[in-house]
Amino acid sequence: MKMREKNLRSQLRPSLPTAVRSSRERGPCDAELRVLRQRIRQEGVRALPPQVAPLVSPGGVEEVAERRALRVELRVDAGLGAAAGPLRRAGVDRAERSFGDREAVVSVHQGVRKTFSQVKEESGLVAAGLLAAGLEPGDRLGIWGPNSYEWFLTQFAAAKAGLILVNINPAYRPSELEYCLNKVGVKGIVCDEKFKTSDGTFRFRDLYEAGESSHRKRVDELSSKIQFDSACSFQYTSGTTGLPKAAVLSHHQIVNNAYHSIGKRIGYGEKPHRICLSVPLYHCLGCVAGTICGMLYGATCVMPSAGFDPDAIVRPLEREKIASCYGTPTMFVDILNSFRKNPTDLSVISTGIMAGAPCPRDLVTAVNELRMKDLIVMYGMTETSPVTFQCFPSDPPEVRSSTIGFPGDHIEVKVVDESEEIVRAGEAGELLVRGYCNFLGYWDDPEKTREIMTQDRWLRTSDLISIQPDGYGHFIGRIKDMVIRGGENIYPAEIENFFLGHPDVIEAQVFGVPDARMGEEVATWIRKAEGSSLSDTELREWCKGKIAHYKVPRYVLFKDEFPRTVTGKIQKFKMREQTIEELNLKA
Template identity: 45%
Template sequence: MSLALDAGPEEPLLPGWTIGRALDAAVSAWPSNDALVSVEQGVRLTYSELSAEVDGVARGLIARGVSRGDRVGIWAPNCAEWVIVQYATARLGAILVTVNPAYRTNELAYVMKQAGVSLLIAASKFKTSDYVAMAIEAAPNLPSVFFGTAEWDALRTGAGGEQIPDVELSPTDPINIQYTSGTTGFPKGATLSHRNILGNGFLVGEACNYTPDDRICVPVPFYHCFGMVMGNLAALTHGASVVIPAPAFDPAATLSAVASERCTSLYGVPTMFIAELALEDLDSYDLSSLRTGIMAGSPCPVEVMKNVSEFMPEVTIAYGMTETSPVSTQTKADDTLEHRTATVGRVHPHVTIKIVDRSSGEIVERGETGELCTAGYGLMLGYWDDPEMTSEAVDSEGFIHTGDLAMMDMDGYISIVGRSKDMVIRGGENVYPREIEEFLYTHPDILDAQVIGVPDAKYGEELCAWVRLRDGATFGEEDLRQFCHGKLSHYKIPRYLRITQEFPMTVTGKVQKFKMREVSIEELSLQGAACIVTA
C-alpha cells in the first residue's frame, strides 16, 4: 500500500532574509541588471535605480507616519509604481494590502475597514474607472495618494527627508494581506510573511531554472500572488528582470513585449495563452527568445499546454492558493510531456501534501481521489483579524484543506480532478457564489438566488444565476447586468440568467448545485466546453 502523502526535498535552502534584505543583496550582486521594465510607461530601472526609487518612497511613507505593522493599501493595475510600493513597504515592515483593481466601492470599503488600512496608494484612473471618485465614496476619511499627482511626486522623492530607521525586521513578520472571496459572502484577508512569499518566489524561480540572464514577461496582475510573488520575487531572488507589457492583459501587447525585450519566460492563466495563440498575426511575433514560463491560476487545458510547449519548451504548470503563498506543486522542465501537460507536477521543496478522504479524514491510497491538503513554510499566518475562519481552514496538524479533489500517482504527480467546494474559477479569478448570491438578495424583486459555475471554452468557467422572483416581478439578463454594474467586479457578474420557480433540492432541503449545473449545460448547449480536458 502506498499512501497519497509526499514531502518535498529539503534543498535548496529557503532564503532567511526579509524582502528588503533580498533587494539589498540583488543590488550588491547585479547592480546594472535590468530589474524592471514597463513597456507602455517607457520605464527601465536597473537594480541600483530600483533600490533608489524604493528608498525614496520609503522615506515618503515615513513622513506620512507609516511604520512597521501599519497597513498600506495599493489599488492599481500593473505599473512600475506598484512594484516600487511593494518593496518600499517591505523596507519599513509595513503590511501591503493588495486590492484588486476591478474592485468597486462596496468591495473597496469592506477591505479598507477590515484590514484597518491607514493609507491608500492608488492609480488616479484606468480605462473607465475613476479611482479617485470611488475611493472618496468608499472611504471618504482615508488618507490617499494617487499616482500622477503632486502628492505622489512628494511621496516618491521622500519629502520630509526622514531616514529609514535601522529596525531589525523578522522574516516571519506579516508583510502582505491578499483578499480572497469567501464562502461567508465577504473576502478573507490571507496574511503572508516575508518568509512565506520570498521563499515561494525563490523556489518558483528555481523550478524555472532562472538566472540573472532571464527576462520574465508578467501580464498577470500584481495584486495576485501570481504577479507579485511568482513574478517579482522570483526575479528578485535570481537577479532576473520583470517586464510589464501593459497595465492590464492584452495579447498583442504581451507578445510584442516578449519580442522587443527578448523575454525568456512568459506567465499567464490559460485564457491568456488561448488569446495569444488565437492572434491572427501570431507568426509575425519573434518568440524565439522564450524558454520557459508558467501557466497557472485555473485548470490548464491539456491541448493548450501542448500548443504552448511548441514555443516555450520548458513551460511549467504551477498549482497553489493564496493561503499557501501560493505554489505547492509544480512541473519541471525535465518532466515528460504527459506529466508537464496533464498534471500539476510534484510537491515543492519544504512542502508536505496529502490527499484525504473527506468523510473520514484518512489519507487515501495513491491512485484514489480525495481532498488535497498542504502544509509547510508557505502556509499563511492566518486570515487577518479572523481566527475563527483561520481555524476552519487549517487543521490541528497544520494542513490547509484546499477544497480541490485530486489524485496522486505512484510517482507523486498530482492531477486536479474537481472541486469539493463550489468555488468558481473564471479566467484565473476565484469567485465564491455565496458572495454574489448575498448581493442578489438585495434586489427588491429577487426572492431567492443560487449561483453556479458552468463550463466555458475561453474562461474555463462562467457564472450562471438561477433566480426565483417575487410574484408579478419581471427580471432579465440586462436587468441583472445593470444591477451589478459598478457594485461588483466585472468577473463576478453572472453571464447567464435562469428564472425558475424552484431549485433542485435534497430531502433535507439542501440545494443540489450539481443538478443545476447539469441542467444549465444542457439548456445552454455547453457540452463542448464541458468536455475540455484539463490537468
C-alpha cells in the same frame, strides 16, 4: 499615482496561528531527491532529514534568523513532500550588489526602465517618504491600481518601511474598496491618479523627497529589526461564494516560495531571464512569482501594459527578448489567438508559467505554438503563498500537460478521505498541505481560519487530488463542484477538459443542477469559437463513445460571457442560479 492617509481606529494584531517548527539537520541535494523520487514504492516509507533554514524578508532586510525547517516524509500512502537546499533570505540591497546595472523592471506602457541599482535607491527614498507621511511599521498600506513601475516600487518600499501591503484589485468598485479598507484598517493608500476623488492627496513622486535624513536613517535601522516571520502582505481572496477574506502572508513565506517552489525549479538561476508579467501585480502570481522571483534571481520583470491586453503582450515578446511569459489559462487562450493573427519572432522565449485556474491538457499542448517548450504548470492557492506543486522543465511534455507537478521543496502534502484517513497512492481525496508556505491566517477572522487550518497546521485545500506512486499530483476538481447524479460522482474538471478537445469550443464550464429523479443533472456552459455554428445536438453526438453516458450534459447552453469575480475566477454558483431560472428547474 497618489497617496492619501485614512485614519482608522482599528488595532493591529488579531490572534493568528503560530508557525510550525521542528528539528534541524541537513537534507539531500536535488540529485539525491530525484534518485529517491524514482524509488518510491506504494507501500514504502522514506524519511528525509530536516534542514537548517536561514530566513529573512525582502525589501532590504539583510539580518539572518536561523529557524528549524520542517521534517519532510516521502511516504506515498501516508503523505508526500520534498526538501532540497536551505530556505532563503532576500532583499533589494542584496539584489543590487549581485545584479547592479542589469535591468530590474521595464514598464513598456510607461516608457520606464530601471536597473537593480536604481530600484534599490528609489525604494529606500520612497520608504523614507512613507514614514515621513506618518505611517509606522505595522501599519497597513493599501495599493489600488493597475500594473505600473510605481506599483512595483511600492511593494519593496513598503517592506523596507515595515509596512503591510494591502493588495486591492483595481477593478473593485467604491463599495468593494470601502469594505477592503475598513476590513484591515488601512491607514494610507497608494492609487492611480485617475482614482483620485478628493483633495488631501499628493503626487507619488513627492515621496522621493519627503523623507529627511532621520527617516532614511530609520529605514536603514529597520533592516535589522523587521522579523522574517512578520506579516508583509494581505491578499484578498476572490470571494467566489461571499465577501473576500484577507489572507495574511509573511516575508518568510513569499520569499521562500518564490525561491524554492517557483524560481529554482523553473531554472531562473541558470541564466538571466526576462519575464513578461501579463498577470496583475495585486495577485500572487504577479507579486510573488513575478516581482519577488525577479529580485531573487536577477530576472527582469517586463510589464507590457497596465491591464491585460493580449496584443500588447505579443508585441514585446520579440522586442524585449522575453524568455518567460506568465498567464492564467484564459489569458493564454487570448495570447494564442493574438499571436496567430499577428505572428512575431519567438526565438528567445523558452519557458513560462500557467497557473491561477485548472489548466486544460489541450491548452498546455497548444502553447507549444509560442515555443514555450519548458512551460511550467503550477498548482497552489493564495493561502499557501501560493505554490505547492510544480513540474520540472525536464519533465516530458505529457507529464507537464497532464499533472500539476511534484510537491515543492520544504512542503508536506497528504490526501485524505471523508474520514480523514490517508488514502493509498493513486486514490482521490482532499489535498492537505503543511509547511512554511501556509499563511498566518485570515485577518481578524479566527473562525474562518480554523475552518481551513487544522490544529496541527494542515491546511485544507478543498480540492480533490490524487498523488501517483512517483509523487506527481493529478487535479480532479473542487470538492464543492462535484456533481452526484443518481449515485455517480462526476467531476466537472474532467468533462471541461474533454470539451476543450472540440475544435469549436473555446471555454467550457460544467456544474450540477437539480433533478427530481436523479438528484442532480449535468449542465454545461460553452463559449464557441468565433463564427462557429456548433449546436447542442452536435456536441452531444460528438461525446458518444468518448466519455461515459452519464457524464454527457443533459443541458447545454451557449454563452458569450461567463460570470466571474473581479480577479477572473469563474462563479459557478451564479451559472447554476441562472440556468435554473432560464430552464425553469426546481431547486
